[in-house]
Amino acid sequence: MKTLNINLGDRSYPIYIGHNLLNDKEIFQRHAKAKTIAIVTNDIVAPLYLNILTQTLGKDKKIIPIILPDGESYKNLDTLNLIYDELLKNKAGRDVLLIALGGGVVGDICGFAAASFMRGVDFIQIPTTLLSQVDSSVGGKTGINHSLGKNMIGAFYQPKCVVADINLLNTLPQRELSAGLAEVIKYGLIRDLEFFNWLETYMKKLTNKDSASLIEAVERSCTNKAEVVEADELESDKNIRATLNLGHTFGHAIENEMGYGNWLHGEAVAIGMIMAAFMSKELGWLRTPEYLRIIQLIELAGLPITPPDISEKKFLDLMMSDKKTKGNQINLVLQTAIGEAMLTNEYDPEILSKTLTHNFS
Amino acid sequence: MKTLNINLGDRSYPIYIGHNLLNDKEIFQRHAKAKTIAIVTNDIVAPLYLNILTQTLGKDKKIIPIILPDGESYKNLDTLNLIYDELLKNKAGRDVLLIALGGGVVGDICGFAAASFMRGVDFIQIPTTLLSQVDSSVGGKTGINHSLGKNMIGAFYQPKCVVADINLLNTLPQRELSAGLAEVIKYGLIRDLEFFNWLETYMKKLTNKDSASLIEAVERSCTNKAEVVEADELESDKNIRATLNLGHTFGHAIENEMGYGNWLHGEAVAIGMIMAAFMSKELGWLRTPEYLRIIQLIELAGLPITPPDISEKKFLDLMMSDKKTKGNQINLVLQTAIGEAMLTNEYDPEILSKTLTHNFS
Numbered sequence: 001m002k003t004l005n006i007n008l009g010d011r012s013y014p015i016y017i018g019h020n021l022l023n024d025k026e027i028f029q030r031h032a033k034a035k036t037i038a039i040v041t042n043d044i045v046a047p048l049y050l051n052i053l054t055q056t057l058g059k060d061k062k063i064i065p066i067i068l069p070d071g072e073s074y075k076n077l078d079t080l081n082l083i084y085d086e087l088l089k090n091k092a093g094r095d096v097l098l099i100a101l102g103g104g105v106v107g108d109i110c111g112f113a114a115a116s117f118m119r120g121v122d123f124i125q126i127p128t129t130l131l132s133q134v135d136s137s138v139g140g141k142t143g144i145n146h147s148l149g150k151n152m153i154g155a156f157y158q159p160k161c162v163v164a165d166i167n168l169l170n171t172l173p174q175r176e177l178s179a180g181l182a183e184v185i186k187y188g189l190i191r192d193l194e195f196f197n198w199l200e201t202y203m204k205k206l207t208n209k210d211s212a213s214l215i216e217a218v219e220r221s222c223t224n225k226a227e228v229v230e231a232d233e234l235e236s237d238k239n240i241r242a243t244l245n246l247g248h249t250f251g252h253a254i255e256n257e258m259g260y261g262n263w264l265h266g267e268a269v270a271i272g273m274i275m276a277a278f279m280s281k282e283l284g285w286l287r288t289p290e291y292l293r294i295i296q297l298i299e300l301a302g303l304p305i306t307p308p309d310i311s312e313k314k315f316l317d318l319m320m321s322d323k324k325t326k327g328n329q330i331n332l333v334l335q336t337a338i339g340e341a342m343l344t345n346e347y348d349p350e351i352l353s354k355t356l357t358h359n360f361s
Numbered sequence: 362m363k364t365l366n367i368n369l370g371d372r373s374y375p376i377y378i379g380h381n382l383l384n385d386k387e388i389f390q391r392h393a394k395a396k397t398i399a400i401v402t403n404d405i406v407a408p409l410y411l412n413i414l415t416q417t418l419g420k421d422k423k424i425i426p427i428i429l430p431d432g433e434s435y436k437n438l439d440t441l442n443l444i445y446d447e448l449l450k451n452k453a454g455r456d457v458l459l460i461a462l463g464g465g466v467v468g469d470i471c472g473f474a475a476a477s478f479m480r481g482v483d484f485i486q487i488p489t490t491l492l493s494q495v496d497s498s499v500g501g502k503t504g505i506n507h508s509l510g511k512n513m514i515g516a517f518y519q520p521k522c523v524v525a526d527i528n529l530l531n532t533l534p535q536r537e538l539s540a541g542l543a544e545v546i547k548y549g550l551i552r553d554l555e556f557f558n559w560l561e562t563y564m565k566k567l568t569n570k571d572s573a574s575l576i577e578a579v580e581r582s583c584t585n586k587a588e589v590v591e592a593d594e595l596e597s598d599k600n601i602r603a604t605l606n607l608g609h610t611f612g613h614a615i616e617n618e619m620g621y622g623n624w625l626h627g628e629a630v631a632i633g634m635i636m637a638a639f640m641s642k643e644l645g646w647l648r649t650p651e652y653l654r655i656i657q658l659i660e661l662a663g664l665p666i667t668p669p670d671i672s673e674k675k676f677l678d679l680m681m682s683d684k685k686t687k688g689n690q691i692n693l694v695l696q697t698a699i700g701e702a703m704l705t706n707e708y709d710p711e712i713l714s715k716t717l718t719h720n721f722s
Contacts, residue, residue: 081438088509091682116477119504119515120595143480148449154480155516234481321452 002219006138006226008233011158015137017218019211021165022052022126031124031161032057034097038064038087040110041101045070045128048171053101053126064090068106072255072265075105075145077153083113094118097160103129103176104136104265108154111142115157125159128168130180130214131266134187134221137162139229139244149321150252156234164222166214174207178302179266181206182247184217185297186273187224190243193339195220200293203300238331242343246333247272250307253318257310270303279355280335283347290338305360312356363580367499367587369594372519376498378579380572382526383413383487392485392522393418395458399425399448401471402462406431406489409532414462414487425451429467433616433626436466436506438514444474455479458521464490464537465497465626469515472503476518486520489529491541491575492627495548495582498523500590500605510682511613517595525583527575535568539663540627542567543608545578546658547634548585551604554700556581561654564661599692603704607694608633611668614679618671631664640716641696644708651699667722676717 001018016027037057041050046067054063066086068079087096098121100110107125114123127133143154169177181203188196198220199206205213225244232240250272255263277294280286299305310318319330329345330352336342362379377388398418402411407428415424427447429440448457459482461471468486475484488494504515530538542564549557559581560567566574586605593601611633616624638655641647660666671679680691690706691713697703 077438077442084507084514085509088507088513112477116473116504116514116516118513119502119517141480143477146445146449148446152449152479153445153477155477156480 002215004219004222004226006158007230008140008158011140011233013159013161015162015164015222017133017164017215017222018166020167021163022049022168023056024163025056025058027161027163028056028058032061032097032099034095034122035060036062036064036090036092036095037097037099038066038083038090038092039099039101040066040068040083040106040113042068042070042106045102045106049101049128049168053099062090064092064096068109070105072105072145073259075109077144077146080109080113080144083109084117087113087117092117094121096121098123099126100124100159101126101128102132103127104132107132107136108142108151109144111136111140111157111159112144112154115142115155120157122160123157125162126168127162127164129172130169130177130218131183132180133164133169133218134180135183135225137164138222138225140233150256164218166211166218169209169214174302176264176266177207177209179264179270181301182266182270182273182298182303184221185301186244186246186269187221189273189294189335189338190224190246190333190341191228191339192220192224193337195224196297196338200297200300203297207300207302239343242331243333243341245343246335246341247274247276249319249330249332250275250315253315254308254310256318257314258308263308267304270298270301271305271307274298274305274360275307275355276332276334278358278360279332279347279351282351282354283334286335286337290335293338307360312353315356363576365580365583365587367519368591369501369519372501372594374520374522376523376525376583378494378525378576378583379527381528382524383410383529384417385524386417386419388522388524389417389419393422393458393460395456395483396421397423397425397451397453397456398458398460399427399444399451399453400460400462401427401429401444401467401474403429403431403467406463406467410462410489410529414460423451425453425457429470431466433466433506434620436470438505438507441470441474441505444470445478448474448478453478455482457482459484460487461485461520462487462489463493464488465493468493468497469503469512470505472497472501472518472520473505473515476503476516481518483521484518486523487529488523488525490533491530491538491579492544493541494525494530494579495541496544496586498525499583499586501594511617525579527572527579530570530575535663537625537627538568538570540625540631542662543627543631543634543659543664545582546662547605547607547630548582550634550638550655550696550699551607551694551702552589552700553581553585554698556585557658557699561658561661564658568661568663600704603692604694604702606704607696607702608635608637610680610691610693611636611676614676615669615671617679618675619669624669628665631659631662632666632668635659635666635721636668636716637693637695639719639721640693640708640712643712643715644695647696647698651696654699673714673717
């Protein structure tokens with residue numbers, strides 16, 4: 001087992017990465033001391049892992065299972081309210097511990113429930129997808145969607161620990177594994193050329209779910225994200241943490257237009273990263289061979305490399321309404337090399353137009 | 362104008378207390394720099410003060426007025442969602458400023474909207490009732506009610522500044538002024554004997570809305586609250602901040618049973634303080650003359666001194682479900698003297714029973 005410490009002052013916490021951690025009584029004895037524990041999960045994950053976790057927590061706990069319908073479309077105020085209802089019906093107090101057992105949707109909504117229930121209770125994250133292991137387990141972003149935009153309601157709120165059990169990925173569909181790999185590739189692209197090189201070598205092993213490779217990929221991804229997050233916990237300086245959004249402004253527009261869940265988040269981000277790379281190349285900031293390496297690695301990860309059919313005007317409208325827009329400028333994360341990215345609104349708008357209308361297929 | 366600084370590290374903020382502050386352009390130029398400002402208010406306050414505030418903010422601002430229905434019964438998830446809707450429809454970004462113009466309900470819900478919109482935006486409080494000037498303007502408690510309990514959903518979130526304009530109290534109904542005085546008296550009871558003595562002398566002037574007396578009462582109340590809050594911003598030690606809840610566990614049960622709004626919060630707290638004083642007297646912790654002074658001052662403030670008819674069993678059930686319950690013990694704030702209070706669950710349960718069944722009339 002590897003332990004990675006996220007250093008955020010009195011909100012610091014460890015991430016445990018390894019095999020069979022869901023059965024690791026020691027971890028939970030250390031971090032799950034509460035007498036009453038609500039396990040927030042979904043109807044896909046619950047049949048697989050809820051009993052195991054309940055057993056690991058031990059017989060002396062009062063367990064409140066809260067099983068949500070699966071899917072991004074349920075990441076909303078109504079589902080959040082279901083969690084409050086269950087907690088209150090079961091007379092949970094401020095000493096309740098919430099455990100998020102699921103992917104990003106469960107983690108985000110459970111984290112915001114923890115942030116807002118009785119003005120804040122403890123929570124632990126057990127991410128069950130690769131995406132959530134490498135993305136939402138670091139950063140403290142919690143929240144829900146609104147009909148007018150993704151993640152519009154939420155809070156920065158840190159868990160007490162994250163348990164990233166690689167064995168949980170055995171039941172993960174291949175398509176979702178690939179979606180997680182999009183975010184893994186992102187860390188290489190924005191700040192870690194060496195990791196990008198490593199990924200080019202190990203991508204085949206990763207898509208084959210080789211455990212040792214997955215543990216290394218998760219650890220290196222979380223380490224990269226932690227270094228960024230530690231420098232700007234609350235995203236107060238738009239430049240520091242912003243590069244983590246490489247591909248996301250394009251990607252959110254795609255998810256929003258195509259319907260959450262039809263395109264997986266990682267798939268939309270993969271296309272977004274390709275569009276950002278294309279735009280960077282057209283601006284003369286990124287060399288063509290690097291652009292081609294990016295596309296190749298994304299394709300090797302089993303991800304789509306062609307954007308869906310969205311008109312330029314629609315794309316622009318959607319991007320304008322994304323929360324990363326400040327004032328009326330579209331800020332974009334673009335690449336100056338593999339391993340280097342920056343947030344900027346200083347680009348020729350014609351090139352953005354060219355990117356949105358380019359035929360990638 | 363008096364300025365009181367609340368010292369909470371990088372979340373510190375000033376409280377301005379004085380006359381005609383709603384017209385004070387300098388204050389708002391200093392703290393309301395955002396280009397887009399949403400004013401969250403209610404349908405009672407809006408006709409009185411919305412235009413004045415809009416004018417003070419200046420013509421170069423984009424103002425989004427969000428007018429909520431008045432009353433505690435609207436302090437819920439649906440109303441909160443109304444605020445999100447308006448912000449998003451008006452394309453507000455992370456640089457929006459929210460201003461709460463109203464009493465405690467508006468302040469709490471607007472504060473929580475600010476805490477949770479795009480994971481946190483700036484907000485300013487302009488409390489328009491005495492209660493909100495002396496209570497919710499210090500402490501950072503924001504939130505909404507749930508059908509199963511009061512203030513069950515929320516966050517600790519500090520404003521950028523608080524503007525307590527005493528002139529706004531001119532339009533406040535006498536009954537609400539009295540309700541505010543309940544919290545003013547509370548500060549004397551829990552930690553400031555000298556202030557309690559002062560209140561015995563000046564209560565008549567306060568109920569007559571004498572400005573100088575009101576400014577002094579607001580300032581001394583906020584100073585007292587600030588000293589407690591600064592010692593424990595997040596209420597992590599149940600003993601430090603807990604005394605602020607004198608009368609509140611009894612009071613919340615009353616509000617909950619009688620229907621929010623039928624009994625004003627301050628009225629319920631007034632009865633709660635009398636019940637706590639009675640219980641303290643019966644336990645032998647408070648002398649009878651002090652108990653009688655407490656009742657007398659509360660009555661002088663124009664507040665009720667007789668609890669509504671609630672059975673002992675019902676009262677206990679309601680108190681058990683209050684969030685200040687940890688585990689299965691009912692923690693209560695009780696008095697050891699005027700100016701001294703403590704949180705305890707070490708009392709003879711017979712005396713609690715006697716308190717809940719005592720005929721106060």
